[in-house]
Amino acid sequence: MALFARTPRAPLEYSRTLWMRLWVGAVMVFLYAPLVVLMIFSFNDSKRNVVWRGFTTKYYEKALGNDQLVEALVNSLTIAALATLASLVLGTLAAVMLWRFRFPWKGAIDGTISLPIIVPEICLGVAFLMFFAAIGWPNDLVWPFNLGAITIAHITFCFPFVTMVVRSRLASFNREQEEAAKDLGASEWQVFRDVLIPHMKPALVAGALLSFTLSLDDFVITYFTSGPDTITFPVKVYSMVRFSVTPEVNAASTLLIILTVVLTFVALKAQGVKAIAETH
Amino acid sequence: MAEQDWKTNRGVFAAVSLPTLLWVLLFFLIPMAIVWLYSFGENRGLTEIAISGTLDNYKRATEWLYLTIFGKSFAVAALVTLICLIVGFPVAMAITFASEKWRPWLLLGIMLPFWTNLLIRTYALMMLLGTQGFANKGLGVLWEGASWMKALVGLQPLPTWEPVELLFNNFAVVFGLVYVHLPFMVLPLYAALDRLDRSLIEASLDLGAGHFRTIMRIVVPLAAPGIVAGVMITLIPALGAYLTPDLMGGTDSQMIANVIERQFKKANDWPFGATLSFLLIYAMFILIALQSMRRKVPEAH
Numbered sequence: 001m002a003l004f005a006r007t008p009r010a011p012l013e014y015s016r017t018l019w020m021r022l023w024v025g026a027v028m029v030f031l032y033a034p035l036v037v038l039m040i041f042s043f044n045d046s047k048r049n050v051v052w053r054g055f056t057t058k059y060y061e062k063a064l065g066n067d068q069l070v071e072a073l074v075n076s077l078t079i080a081a082l083a084t085l086a087s088l089v090l091g092t093l094a095a096v097m098l099w100r101f102r103f104p105w106k107g108a109i110d111g112t113i114s115l116p117i118i119v120p121e122i123c124l125g126v127a128f129l130m131f132f133a134a135i136g137w138p139n140d141l142v143w144p145f146n147l148g149a150i151t152i153a154h155i156t157f158c159f160p161f162v163t164m165v166v167r168s169r170l171a172s173f174n175r176e177q178e179e180a181a182k183d184l185g186a187s188e189w190q191v192f193r194d195v196l197i198p199h200m201k202p203a204l205v206a207g208a209l210l211s212f213t214l215s216l217d218d219f220v221i222t223y224f225t226s227g228p229d230t231i232t233f234p235v236k237v238y239s240m241v242r243f244s245v246t247p248e249v250n251a252a253s254t255l256l257i258i259l260t261v262v263l264t265f266v267a268l269k270a271q272g273v274k275a276i277a278e279t280h
Numbered sequence: 281m282a283e284q285d286w287k288t289n290r291g292v293f294a295a296v297s298l299p300t301l302l303w304v305l306l307f308f309l310i311p312m313a314i315v316w317l318y319s320f321g322e323n324r325g326l327t328e329i330a331i332s333g334t335l336d337n338y339k340r341a342t343e344w345l346y347l348t349i350f351g352k353s354f355a356v357a358a359l360v361t362l363i364c365l366i367v368g369f370p371v372a373m374a375i376t377f378a379s380e381k382w383r384p385w386l387l388l389g390i391m392l393p394f395w396t397n398l399l400i401r402t403y404a405l406m407m408l409l410g411t412q413g414f415a416n417k418g419l420g421v422l423w424e425g426a427s428w429m430k431a432l433v434g435l436q437p438l439p440t441w442e443p444v445e446l447l448f449n450n451f452a453v454v455f456g457l458v459y460v461h462l463p464f465m466v467l468p469l470y471a472a473l474d475r476l477d478r479s480l481i482e483a484s485l486d487l488g489a490g491h492f493r494t495i496m497r498i499v500v501p502l503a504a505p506g507i508v509a510g511v512m513i514t515l516i517p518a519l520g521a522y523l524t525p526d527l528m529g530g531t532d533s534q535m536i537a538n539v540i541e542r543q544f545k546k547a548n549d550w551p552f553g554a555t556l557s558f559l560l561i562y563a564m565f566i567l568i569a570l571q572s573m574r575r576k577v578p579e580a581h
Contacts, residue, residue, distance in 0.1 A: 020370060020373070020374045021374075023370045023371065023374070024370070024371055024374045024386070027367060027368075027371050027462070028389055030459070030462075031389070031390075031393045031459075031462065031463075032389075032393070033408070034401070034404035034405045034407070034408045034459070035393070035396065035400075035401065035404050037404065037407060037408055037414060038400070038403070038404040038407060041407070089299070090299055090300050090303055093295075093296045093297075093299055093300050094296075094297075094300040096296045097293070097296040097297045097300065099283075100283065100284055100296070101283060101284055101285070101286045101289075101293055101296075101297075102283040102284065102285050102286065103285075103286040103293070103297075109301070112304055112308075112309070113300065113304060115308070116308055118516065118564055118568065119312075119561060119564070120516070120517070120519070120520025120537065120560055120561070120564065121517075121520060121522065121537075122520055122522050122536075122537040122540050122541065122557065122560070123315070123520070123540075123557040123558075123560055123561055124311075126315060126540060126544060126553060126554065126557045127311035127312050127314065127315045127557070128311055129544060130311065130314045130315055130318060130550065130554070131307075131310065131311035131314050134314055152307050153307075155303070155307070156303070156304075156307045156308050159300075159303075188289075188291075188292050213395050216397065217397050217398055217399075219398065219399050219523055220522050220523065220537075224544070234397065234398075234399045237399050237400070237403070238399055238523075241399070241403050241406070241527065242527075249403065250407075253397070253400040253403065253404070256397055256400060257396055257397075257400060260392075260395050260396050260397070261392065263395070264388075264391070264392060264395055268388070
């Protein structure tokens with residue numbers, strides 16, 4: 001019975017008080033109960049989600065046999081991978097620029113780079129819709145080039161997060177290491193590759209993970225930039241939820257939740273919980 | 281060694297700055313500028329939009345209907361933030377003062393939903409709150425229990441339980457937004473509380489203040505920057521929320537984002553949609569300006 005403390009409680013051990021435990025427990029139930037119910041009912045042998053009618057995996061077969069859904073998932077993963085890669089490069093360069101150099105208009109540029117984090121998703125979505133319409137972006141390209149518009153939009157809102165994470169990591173870099181490397185004859189590129197990148201590595205892992213989930217998660221901006229042939233997973237699930245609630249949606253959602261959990265644990269292995277918590 | 285002047289190493293500066301600056305200009309500033317320009321335009325024909333410098337869109341946005349929607353969105357976002365703060369603060373406290381063994385797991389517990397797809401979380405909540413969902417069944421059981429109790433003491437039993445509509449109303453929107461945004465509030469609060477000097481709390485307790493008084497007079501003021509950060513991080517996305525009011529709200533729970541979406545997908549009035557978008561962005565700027573003003577005040581002393 002861990003709930004009832006046996007050893008006397010020190011004054012600051014707030015988390016050992018009973019009401020604190022009940023509160024945290026209630027919050028965890030609040031956060032997880034809906035997801036657990038969703039996952040359980042993906043195995044329910046019933047068209048409607050309400051009553052338990054026995055165990056089945058047929059909705060997984062159905063979800064995996066739904067070509068549109070699978071295509072949407074493949075699109076989403078492709079976009080997320082591309083956006084993550086580009087965001088890593090752009091975000092790291094921006095972080096190095098802001099950390100290393102003093103230049104005119106620095107404050108304004110710094111602010112502008114982090115603006116996409118603050119601007120509401122709906123406004124960004126609208127902006128991309130109008131932008132791609134205004135420049136006449138072609139929407140009849142072959143896969144994967146038809147995903148270009150969505151990927152561009154995703155890079156724009158993902159890379160500032162990478163910049164933020166990498167920059168806070170660079171703050172702990174001892175610039176003398178860079179000097180030493182240069183004194184020993186390293187070129188700018190060698191310093192970047194062999195000294196800076198190893199120091200930034202945890203932030204790069206965290207930034208990549210953040211970009212990947214942000215991209216995979218995004219509905220609103222994609223909703224405004226996607227065409228009829230470029231459906232992503234959230235857009236597809238949205239239309240499924242709007243029209244009918246079926247266990248197929250539960251099955252597809254469960255698969256994505258599992259993917260999220262696996263990704264999180266991979267990140268934990270690479271980083272430790274605390275380092276990841278600090279990135280938020 | 282301090283920051284390097286860009287002139288001393290132009291080659292490296294160009295290599296690190298040009299890609300980002302070009303990207304931000306092309307794929308952020310120009311799209312935003314287009315929205316801004318369109319907000320001064322008007323529809324001419326079905327697809328043609330003329331940027332005529334008219335202020336009619338802004339005039340229309342000050343109509344009573346849109347003012348109430350703006351007001352309502354603010355009220356909903358503020359209420360959601362307040363509930364998140366009240367619910368989240370004890371959780372952040374518990375994580376901060378948890379043992380080394382438990383802390384990472386509690387943090388993970390808060391973060392995992394944060395990483396989970398927003399649409400899936402909204403859908404999960406919809407399943408639970410529906411007329412046939414578990415929330416309703418739970419209430420039904422309580423209702424029958426109350427009815428039975430009344431019958432037991434000789435009173436008229438309650439009428440039979442009718443499932444209540446928990447979805448598609450304002451309650452569902454607030455509930456859904458709290459559900460979605462709670463981790464946004466807890467993480468910055470935790471970050472602030474974790475940095476707190478514990479000896480100050482111990483001193484306060486030693487000098488005779490109770491736990492509640494210590495929290496209100498010592499912990500809260502010291503954690504103020506984190507609280508403000510948590511409030512902003514929750515308030516801003518809640519104000520621009522689209523998905524939750526769209527899926528869980530009723531006809532009267534539209535928020536600004538839903539009205540903006542309608543201008544583009546249904547009403548086909550791009551200039552007016554652009555105007556509303558920019559008004560929402562201005563609102564964000566005002567909020568952030570207020571925050572940075574607040575931050576500067578203590579430094580002045």
